[in-house]
Amino acid sequence: MTSDPLSTTFAALADPTRRAILARLASGETTVKELSEPFELTQPAITKHLKVLEHAGLISRSRSAQTRPAKLEPAGLQVAWQWVDEYRRFWEESFDRLDEYLKRLQSTPGPDSKPSGSNAPSRDKEKSNGHRRKH
Amino acid sequence: MTSDPLSTTFAALADPTRRAILARLASGETTVKELSEPFELTQPAITKHLKVLEHAGLISRSRSAQTRPAKLEPAGLQVAWQWVDEYRRFWEESFDRLDEYLKRLQSTPGPDSKPSGSNAPSRDKEKSNGHRRKH
DNA sequence: ATTACATTTCACCAATCGGTTATATAACCG
DNA sequence: CGGTTATATAACCGATTGGTGAAATGTAAT
Numbered sequence: 001m002t003s004d005p006l007s008t009t010f011a012a013l014a015d016p017t018r019r020a021i022l023a024r025l026a027s028g029e030t031t032v033k034e035l036s037e038p039f040e041l042t043q044p045a046i047t048k049h050l051k052v053l054e055h056a057g058l059i060s061r062s063r064s065a066q067t068r069p070a071k072l073e074p075a076g077l078q079v080a081w082q083w084v085d086e087y088r089r090f091w092e093e094s095f096d097r098l099d100e101y102l103k104r105l106q107s108t109p110g111p112d113s114k115p116s117g118s119n120a121p122s123r124d125k126e127k128s129n130g131h132r133r134k135h
Numbered sequence: 136m137t138s139d140p141l142s143t144t145f146a147a148l149a150d151p152t153r154r155a156i157l158a159r160l161a162s163g164e165t166t167v168k169e170l171s172e173p174f175e176l177t178q179p180a181i182t183k184h185l186k187v188l189e190h191a192g193l194i195s196r197s198r199s200a201q202t203r204p205a206k207l208e209p210a211g212l213q214v215a216w217q218w219v220d221e222y223r224r225f226w227e228e229s230f231d232r233l234d235e236y237l238k239r240l241q242s243t244p245g246p247d248s249k250p251s252g253s254n255a256p257s258r259d260k261e262k263s264n265g266h267r268r269k270h
Numbered sequence: 271a272t273t274a275c276a277t278t279t280c281a282c283c284a285a286t287c288g289g290t291t292a293t294a295t296a297a298c299c300g
Numbered sequence: 301c302g303g304t305t306a307t308a309t310a311a312c313c314g315a316t317t318g319g320t321g322a323a324a325t326g327t328a329a330t
Contacts, residue, residue, distance in 0.1 A: 004151055006151070006154070007149050007150065007151050007154075010145050010146075010148040010149035011145075011146070011149035013145040013218075014142050014145035014146035014148075014149055015142065015287095015288085016139055016141070016142055017288090019141070019142075019218075022222070026222070026225055031306075031307090032306070032307060032308095033305090033306065033307085041288095041289080042289080042290065042291085043306080043307070043308090044289085044290075044291085044307090044308075044309080045288070045289055045290080046307095047307065047308060047309090048287090048288075048289085049288090051308095052287095065297065065298065065306090066296075066297050066298065066305060066306045066307075067297095067305095067306060067307080068306080068307065068308095072225075074222060074223075074225060074226030075226070077219060077222050077223060077226065080219050081219045081220070081223050083148075083154075084212060084215050084216045084219050085216070087157070087161070087209060087212050088209075088212060088216050090161055090207075090209060091209030091210070091212065146317095150317095150318085152318090166276075166277090167276070167277060167278090168275090168276065168277085176318095176319080177319080177320065177321080178276080178277065178278085179277090179278075179279080179280095179319085179320075179321085180318070180319060180320080181277095182277065182278060182279090183317090183318075183319085184318090186278095187317095200276090200327065200328070201275060201276045201277075201326075201327050201328065202275095202276060202277080203276080203277065203278095271330100272329105272330085273328100273329085273330080274327100274328085274329080274330095275326100275327085275328080275329100276325100276326085276327085276328105277324105277325080277326080277327100278323105278324080278325070278326090279322105279323085279324070279325085280321100280322085280323075280324085281320100281321095281322090281323100282319105282320080282321090282322105283318105283319085283320080284317100284318095284319090285316105285317080285318085285319100286315105286316080286317070286318100287314100287315080287316070287317090288313105288314095288315090288316100289312105289313085289314090289315105290311100290312080290313080290314105291310100291311090291312090292309105292310085292311085292312105293308100293309080293310075293311100294307100294308075294309065294310090295306105295307080295308070295309085296305100296306085296307080296308090297304100297305085297306085297307100298303105298304085298305080298306100299302100299303085299304080299305100300301100300302085300303080300304095
């Protein structure tokens with residue numbers, strides 16, 4: 001319990017059945033029964049999955065007669081998207097830095113040059129590690 | 136076992152300790168011991184977490200003397216990013232549809248029209264922002 | 271060869287997870 | 301009212317998870 005929202009969201013997304021439910025929901029509201037058939041799961045199992053998704057803010061449920069249709073709540077993905085996107089940016093910047101580094105290498109062969117042909121897979125532990133940003 | 140990559144990645148991200156390790160790794164390679172101190176976890180616990188992250192392709196480990204430093208492997212986030220981004224697009228399109236719907240409502244006031252001007256939810260989405268370099 | 275250090279592996283534990291069946295609640299329909 | 305339908309809850313089960321302490325495995329340094 002008392003798990004942070006990001007963990008709750010990622011945990012909810014870590015199950016293929018749950019992701020399939022979201023995919024199904026992307027094309028419209030659906031009831032529990034309509035879900036339990038194609039997934040070959042019992043109805044209580046679907047109810048549990050829906051509860052996990054709802055608790056993560058990824059879906060919401062309405063009330064219509066006996067049924068309680070579930071509907072996609074796309075805003076619930078924002079936290080996950082923000083987190084992943086931050087690292088995606090870091091990833092792109094890594095490539096940018098690598099680009100720059102290679103360019104600098106080419107233009108000015110440094111004093112510590114060890115350009116011995118097949119440069120190793122760069123398992124270099126590099127004291128002054130290149131990446132510096134974030135937190 | 137035989138869990139799909141997406142589930143593996145999301146499950147790896149669903150733990151706050153693991154995300155903190157990734158954040159730490161974003162500023163450079165780190166050893167197991169350097170990690171176990173700030174996290175107040177025993178070394179076996181860190182080793183397990185690192186194994187989960189490595190299996191998800193989010194980090195890689197090298198070998199340097201006694202230590203086996205871990206390094207961020209940003210490409211491992213691609214699958215997660217792609218999945219989330221797909222739903223983010225759906226989310227934006229939802230707003231687009233809402234825009235269109237509201238516009239149609241305004242141009243052709245239906246029988247249930249309720250054109251009380253000021254209640255515009257004011258969602259000025261900055262569309263097609265930042266994401267350069269598509270996957 | 272011995273010692274010291276970093277890491278992994280092993281055996282265990284409590285808690286959570288994803289599923290089941292069986293039962294309860296709730297809303298509609300005669 | 302009684303019956304049907306949709307969903308929820310309860311109790312249980314096996315597998316997985318996140319943690320531990322203790323022992324095994326490198327790898328350097330002396």
